[in-house]
Amino acid sequence: MNRNRRAFAGNNKPFVFGGIYRTRDKKLRQNRQLRKSMLPKNALMALNEVKGVTISDFTIDSNTDGGFTAVVTVNSNQYEGKGTSKMTAKNAACEKAWRDFIIAKMTPKPPRIHQVEMGSEPMDINEDEADAPDDDLPMLNLASFAIYKLFAEWEREGYVVPEMHPSANAAQQAGGDAGTPVPPVPKEPKKPPVRTELPSGWETMHPATILCIMRPGLNYVDYGSSGDKTNGMQHLGIMVDNQEFHANGRSKKIARRNVAVKVCNSLFGTNFTYSDTT
Incomplete structure (x- = not known):
């Protein structure tokens, strides 16, 4: 014990807690991976990437009082959205479909019951635990849509939200030398959207x-x-x-x-x- 203490006291190098640094590096890698995976995606993009979702029959009409109305059919259900542009109307309709899809996925399903004959009396068996289906909630798409909504809200308030993943070849696109760092070109602030309809209530x-x-x-x-x-x-x-x-x-x-x-x-x-x- 004393020998170990003297050896530690005579070592001028700081004691490195390897486990702590490994944990920090692991968290950094995880954060890097999440940032690559969770790109902001609107409702239409999020729906398109989910298995079991069929989008069809998109119709967009102009409103007499300005703006547009979009109707989309998702899994045989129709959804309507309004907006100041065709894209905002389309996304508004898709967001309703996305909302219903996510809520349906999150809603617990009733347990399946079957009967087993024991003599002459049937007995109910609850297989809620044994036959529970895999969790197929598309968390990555849901998180990407949540990020999109958050950034869109900030931009409506007049803030400039930088890109999460600046292009790696921005310097080449600007005609500069690949080895010479080029200062990023700031995005021009987006003008806040102009609404034509009063909010409900x-x-x-x-x-x-x-x-x-x-x-x-x-x-x-x-x-x-x-x-x-x-x-x-x-x-x-x-x-x-x-x-x-x-x-x-x-x-x-x-x-x-x-x-x-x-x-x-x-x-x-x-x-x-x-x-x-x-």
Whole structure:
């Protein structure tokens, strides 16, 4: 025991916990593999890659009030989706089909019962455990779709989401030397989508929330206050669809709501009432 202690004390090299480093390297490899496998995929892509799913009869029609309506048949069931473009309408329809497919896969199946004759009396045998089918929930596709939805939500809020897998031959495509590092070209920010239809149940929603849904990425402008502390008013404004809107309120919160009321009533046909304005 003492000999081992002296040998350890006389060793100037740090003691390396090999197991810890092996575990860390293993996690890094796993994370690398997951990043290669979990590419963002929309509902149509996710459905196409799953066995047992048949997609047919895609129809897309223009709406009289703008936008498009897509109808898709998946496994003999029809799904309808609407969007501001043909692609968004198609993905909206496919997302409903994907939702039903995943929920059906996750729903527990009733146990199979059969009877075994023992003398003259039948006896029920539960084979829920013995004959349980393999778990065929497409987790990789589900995770890829979840990543796609998350990134799409961030982009609607005005954020630029970089590619998960930058092209390895980006330098060659740009005409540069393969051995010379080329700085990545930043993606041009995507413009937030413009919705044409109010969300369902808009009557019970806050006007500022509706404005955020219909025109994401907007910023209110604070024009200061007027009056004294008792009767002071806050002034806010916002630019929407190349139009400027202003409103007042006894607090910034109320002024912000009144600005949203003015925008929603003017552009989206709502009938909200103003509060605490002059």
